[in-house]
Amino acid sequence: MxxxxxxxxxxxxxxxxxxxxxxxxxxxxxxxxxxxxxxxxxxxxxxxxxxxxxxxxxxxxxxxxxxxxxxxxxxxxxxxxxxxxxxxxxxxxxxxxxxxxxxxxxxxxxxxxxxxxxxxxxxxxxxxxxxxxxxxxxxxxxxxxxxxxAPLVPAFHKGLFSEQDSTTVVLNIGGIANISVLRPQQVVIGYDTGPGNMLMDAWVYRHLGRKYDEDGAFAASGTVNPQLLSQLMADPYLSRPYPKSTGREHYNLPWLEGQLAALAQEIPEQDVQATLLQFTAKSIAEQVALFSHGGQPRLLVCGGGVNNPLLMRRLAELLPTWTVASTREAGIDPDxxxxxxxxxxxxxxxxxxxxxxxxxxxxxxxxxxxxxxxx
Known part of the structure; x- marks a missing residue:
């Protein structure tokens, strides 16, 4: 060797x-x-x-x-x-x-x-x-x-995680969120689900001057706005079939400002942050749920988003039949x-x-x- x-x-x-x-x-x-x-x-x-x-x-x-x-x-x-x-x-x-x-x-x-x-x-x-x-x-x-x-990492994930009887999805939450879907005896699937931390980071930086929302505290101080969430979830990228990839050229602060301008009334800054976190979690969870197979599907999370406990809890709530955990539990440093x-x-x-x-x-x-x- x-x-x-x-x-x-x-x-x-x-x-x-x-x-x-x-x-x-x-x-x-x-x-x-x-x-x-x-x-x-x-x-x-x-x-x-x-x-x-x-x-x-x-x-x-x-x-x-x-x-x-x-x-x-x-x-x-x-x-x-x-x-x-x-x-x-x-x-x-x-x-x-x-x-x-x-x-x-x-x-x-x-x-x-x-x-x-x-x-x-x-x-x-x-x-x-x-x-x-x-x-x-x-x-x-x-x-x-x-x-x-893009994404380039699914081939690496395939070799890294041993095949299970149930689906393993490896989720990277960076600025953009992407998934690698590993199912027993089937080809690997992978694509960008949509925004990861990008919109949340941009919004908290604008209003609090912080690089990121530590522990999801700013989001936790607000309430999810159903109208804004519905509007964000209607973004055409989310319903496009894979293979697909996206980035900051699509999900950015001017894009978010356009979404807010389309609302009937202004909403509090912390409610925008709470809604952005829910948007990230929901847009990810809806895609992950499509690939459930076996009795113990697992979602292994890496990237900066794994350090946001509120985001991790929301993912677990939206995927109640899945085990949601950091890749650290599978022996890989998520950062x-x-x-x-x-x-x-x-x-x-x-x-x-x-x-x-x-x-x-x-x-x-x-x-x-x-x-x-x-x-």
Missing amino acids: VRELYIGVMSGTSLDGVDTALVAFEAGEHQASAPHLLATDAYPMPEGLKSALLDVCLGQATTLVQIGQLDHQLGHLFADAVNQLLEKAGIEASAVTAVGNHGQTVFHQPDGDHPFTMQLGDANIVAAKTGVTTVADFRRKDMALGGQG YMEAMAFAWLARQRIHGQPSNVPEVTGASGLASLGVIYPA
């Missing part, structure tokens, strides 16, 4: 920082064993950089110069995050086979006449500054094959699941192994995703 080390780097739609994970794989020629998480780190996103990225994500007028500068800044940010993890773990760069760097998504448009996705963060800088071969640009090969380019997935994606690319699931993304065939940037 050969032991290889990989680092996964993930900066999600929440823009709250860069997660890094050092992962070990013990493998034969091609097939990797279950990953072993050796070390993790969270590297902060500078506020100025976050603000500039939000402007791009929300469609503000920009220039090619600004895009190039952001690409450069993010390249250094990701490299610094990797180097900090290496120092923290006491690992030399030469011991790591590759870095899997997702990059920062600024726009994702998988449908229409000219589908595209754009992730910034120059992987050349990451490879040069860390001294570690870097794999990046994971989404576009799948899109070139007619797929959505670093996606970073681990990109370490796995990097390994698949280095070994020329497929890493997409055509049934999930809609691609015409299997592909080994990512572009290799040698150290």
Whole structure:
């Protein structure tokens, strides 16, 4: 058996920082064993950089110069995050086979006449500054094959969680919520269900100046508004068939403001937050419930949303026949699941192994995703 080390780097739609994970794989020629998480780190996103990225994500007028500068800044940010993890773990760069760097998504448009996705963060800088071969640009090969380019983690989830007699759904609640559906003897299904923390984070930041609603306290102080909830649940994305994916280009503060403007009367700020939390929980639960199979279906939750106890309680209430728990109970750190997935994606690319699931993304065939940037 050969032991290889990989680092996964993930900066999600929440823009709250860069997660890094050092992962070990013990493998034969091609097939990797279950990953072993050796070390993790969270590297902060500078506020100025976050603000500039939000402007791009929300469609503000920009220039090619600004895009190039952001690409450069993010390249250094990701490299610094990797180097900090290496120092923290006491690992030399030469011991790591590759870095899997997702990059920062600024726009994702998988449908229409000219589908595209754009992730910034120059992987050349990451490879040069860390001294570690870097794999990046994971989404576009799948899109070139007619797929959505997202979600990318269901193939990782499939190998991670042993098959049960009942359905296991792995739910990642980042800025956007996405699910991987693992059913006995059936193909994997995965897609974005809709908003995760994105709308709640935007609203609490506007009114309380906080990056997120800690423990769901702001939402708990309000009451769900039935009219607003009904209006939000009528969003056309939610009823679209999968494969599908979405992001900040759809669910954002201007979108929410439009929803509020359509109401007959103004509602209190805390009631908006309470309704947004219920919207997130309900839009997730309605999709998860479609895949119930067996006597003990389970929903394993990861991502930032797992740390919101009110959101977790609402999911459990809406899915009374399911076991709702953190992925920690299955042995996986919920805060670093996606970073681990990109370490796995990097390994698949280095070994020329497929890493997409055509049934999930809609691609015409299997592909080994990512572009290799040698150290």
